[in-house]
Amino acid sequence: MNLFDRFSSETAKQFNYFPKIRSACGRELKLENGNTKLNFASCDYLGMANNDFIKEAAIDAIKHYGTNISGPMTFCGYTKYHEELEKRYAELFNISIALMYTTSYQANIGVLPVIAQNIDLIVMDKLCHVSLYDAVKLSNKPFRVYQHNNITRLTEIIKNNFNKNILIVSDGVFSADGDYCDIRALCHLKSIYPNLTIYIDDAHGVGTLGENGCGLVEAMGCLNDVDIIIGTMSKSFGSTGGFCIIKDAELAQQVRFKSTTYNASRAVSPGVAAASCMSLEINKQEGKNRRKKLSELVEYAHKKLCQININKLLSNSVIIPVIFNTVEKSSQINNILLNNDIMVSLFVPPYVDKKKSRLRMTLTYNHTRQDIDTLVDVLSRAISAI
Numbered sequence: 102m103n104l105f106d107r108f109s110s111e112t113a114k115q116f117n118y119f120p121k122i123r124s125a126c127g128r129e130l131k132l133e134n135g136n137t138k139l140n141f142a143s144c145d146y147l148g149m150a151n152n153d154f155i156k157e158a159a160i161d162a163i164k165h166y167g168t169n170i171s172g173p174m175t176f177c178g179y180t181k182y183h184e185e186l187e188k189r190y191a192e193l194f195n196i197s198i199a200l201m202y203t204t205s206y207q208a209n210i211g212v213l214p215v216i217a218q219n220i221d222l223i224v225m226d227k228l229c230h231v232s233l234y235d236a237v238k239l240s241n242k243p244f245r246v247y248q249h250n251n252i253t254r255l256t257e258i259i260k261n262n263f264n265k266n267i268l269i270v271s272d273g274v275f276s277a278d279g280d281y282c283d284i285r286a287l288c289h290l291k292s293i294y295p296n297l298t299i300y301i302d303d304a305h306g307v308g309t310l311g312e313n314g315c316g317l318v319e320a321m322g323c324l325n326d327v328d329i330i331i332g333t334m335s336k337s338f339g340s341t342g343g344f345c346i347i348k349d350a351e352l353a354q355q356v357r358f359k360s361t362t363y364n365a366s367r368a369v370s371p372g373v374a375a376a377s378c379m380s381l382e383i384n385k386q387e388g389k390n391r392r393k394k395l396s397e398l399v400e401y402a403h404k405k406l407c408q409i410n411i412n413k414l415l416s417n418s419v420i421i422p423v424i425f426n427t428v429e430k431s432s433q434i435n436n437i438l439l440n441n442d443i444m445v446s447l448f449v450p451p452y453v454d455k456k457k458s459r460l461r462m463t464l465t466y467n468h469t470r471q472d473i474d475t476l477v478d479v480l481s482r483a484i485s486a487i
């Protein structure tokens with residue numbers, strides 16, 4: 102039984118899920134009922150989701166190629182934008198081959214089972230994203246789950262299985278807790294046990310971290326040691342699409358041909374591929390400045406939140422959880438924020454276990470310090486009122 106098995110239309114109604122949005126994604130969102138909310142629920146970290154250059158690139162591509170590629174890339178869907186996009190991913194990570202997917206969920210369920218063909222045991226962090234759990238299940242290989250970020254436990258499992266080929270799987274920046282995987286510790290283990298392969302899904306780190314925006318792996322100086330990185334264009338980069346970076350070019354070629362979500366499903370439309378190319382160009386030109394402003398906002402928000410004495414776990418990132426432990430309290434506080442025109446993400450089951458219910462707030466380049474002041478002020482009053 103998985104947490105999502107209990108998700109129903111009642112849950113969706115109860116928690117105001119699927120809000121009807123009637124504006125482009127930005128620091129504010131307009132709803133169908135005319136209300137405008139200050140948006141702390143989006144993952145548009147670098148503020149690119151409504152960028153004029155990106156929109157124009159998409160429109161030009163649609164004018165030339167239409168809205169559909171009419172077949173998988175294998176047969177008739179590999180336009181110049183798809184080709185350019187894979188080159189741009191490879192260029193960003195300074196490798197020879199990179200693979201594009203329609204989303205990073207699709208990347209995980211397509212890539213991991215292929216990588217696992219040469220693996221005896223998969224060991225994953227408990228807080229891995231659901232797409233990684235699905236990918237591991239699809240791989241049909243034995244797997245073990247270690248407590249979140251518990252490197253001691255991970256080491257024990259590795260020692261007990263020293264004669265097996267092991268795939269270590271983890272998020273980079275954890276999507277619900279906002280803390281970081283200790284990638285340096287994983288790489289240290291790999292230097293001792295050469296039978297390890299490291300697979301990091303850094304959907305939230307790519308774009309927000311690292312000198313060039315290659316994510317947590319780059320920020321930790323581990324680009325040469327991590328074997329597989331999964332990233333997304335759907336968060337920091339304001340487009341849609343997943344990608345896969347594999348250090349070993351021969352393995353990358355195998356994945357290209359064996360991965361069904363690459364070969365038996367359509368790629369993103371030409372407009373989306375062109376949008377992604379343009380956002381990677383903007384990342385090249387302005388990414389450092391955008392990340393600098395974002396990290397200043399992140400530091401400011403964490404400092405302000407520390408002053409109101411909330412439990413934000415070990416997060417220091419763009420993702421800030423505020424833990425309330427019960428569904429009722431999280432939902433009540435969420436309603437107060439909504440009534441004060443602030444939108445955050447309510448994380449209760451199926452997104453997290455009910456005892457870990459929380460609000461998840463995400464920061465973007467488009468926010469201002471004043472927005473953060475407003476959020477902290479309303480949150481603090483909401484907590485006192487309950």
Ligand SMILES: Cc1ncc(COP(=O)(O)O)c(C=O)c1O
Nearest residue numbers: 204205206230272276304333335
């Ligand atoms: C760690 C992680 N991986 C994958 C995904 C899925 O991203 P995408 O929208 O590109 O499928 C998410 C998104 O929520 C995520 O947090």
